[in-house]
Every structure is written in structure tokens, then in C-alpha cells.
Amino acid sequence: MATLQELKTLVRQGEHQTLEFKRKIDHPEKVVKEVVAFANSQGGSLLVGVSDNGDISGLRNPEEEAFALNTAIDKFCKPTINYQLIQIPISQKKYVLHYKITKSEVGPHFVNATNSNEAFIRIEDKSVKASREITEIIRQRRKENGVNLRFGVHEKALMQHLEAKGSITVSAYMNISKLPRSSASKKLVLFVLAGILEIIPGEKEDVFVANNLH
Secondary structure, three states: OOOHHHHHHHHOOOOEOOEEEEOOOOOHHHHHHHHHHHHHOOOEEEEEOEOOOOOEOOEOOHHHHHHHHHHHHHHHEEOOOOEEEEEEEOOOOOEEEEEEEOOOOOOOOEEEEOOEEEOEEEEOOEEEEOOHHHHHHHHHHHHOOOOOOOOOHHHHHHHHHHHHHOEEOHHHHHHHHOOOHHHHHHHHHHHHHOOOEEEEOOOOOOEEEEHHHO
16 A cells, blocks of 8 residues: 555544554554554554544654654564555655554564563454463464363363353353463463364453354
């Protein structure tokens, strides 16, 4: 996308799973979470010079804005994230920056800032902190190792709960299995990696469903 008309068509969609607007880059160290979230999810587009309400205000100094964000991406995104940057002219003096971020094959990616490492994913039109389960699933899928599942009493209790309720959370599984959180989390992650369960990200708590139920 490189024309104003194509930009307007995209902006009319509004922010969603793969599209984010920023009017300008005031705090590049915070904006990088959007880049990380796209890389850890399905990829997406970050438009700088577009307000949350879809107003295409543009940037008078796109090179400065791009330099600030590019520097932040290089500094705070670990491991390195590849992206494409396009400047779209909307008038003789104003531009919109279009950052194209593809789904990463080397994740999970983290924002390494303020003495913390945090992974982010996209949930609808928001970039939210990834749960430890989602982070581990991304990490293990990158390795492409085989999954070794054992069906014991805890696994049978999980499948019985899913058959009766249709879904489960880590806390619910801890309650019915009496397992500590680390063990309950590990078992659910293994079921996702084996293709038996699907994880549905949530802002407060992820939900796990059987693949044949979703």
C-alpha cells in the first residue's frame, strides 16, 4: 500500500486484530509493544499519523518519528523483529508511516525495557501481555519437537471436565486436579501442542477448548 486512496480504504476498517493506529510517536519505548504483539500473533500493520478515531492527520517530520521508533524497535525488541516501513504522502508536507510486521517464526518476542521482559499478543484491537502459557506455546512451536502425552488420572479429569463444560482455564484445572499451577499449566500447554486443545487468549485469563468443540 503506497497511495492515499489505499490508505483511506485501510483506515476505514478501524483498529482490529491486525491493524493499529498511532497519531505520533511520543513514547517509542511503549509503542514497541504493538510491534511485538503483531510479531507474536498473526502479523499486522501499524499506521503512524492516524488517530484512534481514524482521522488521518499525518506527520510533518516523518523521518524523525521513524528514527525514534526504529531505534526503539532495535533496542527493546528481543529477539530482533523484521519489518517493512513505507512512507505514504497525504499532502505536500505530511506523511503517514506504515509499518508492516509479519508473523514471526523465531518468537516469542519480548519488550526488554525498564528492567523487565514482557511478551505481548494481539486480542482483537488491543496489544496485551501474553500469559505464560501462550509464551511457552510460541516457544515450543518454534522448536518443532515431538509431544509426549501420558493419560493418567489428571488428564482423564481434564477430558471429563471438557466433555461436561466445553472449556477450562488454568485455575479451574488446578481446582479439579489439585495440581500446582506450574504442573497444571504444563499439562494444558502439552495438550495444545498435541493439537487436542486450542487456547483462546483473554485479557484476564486464557480459555482452553477441545479442538472439536471450537
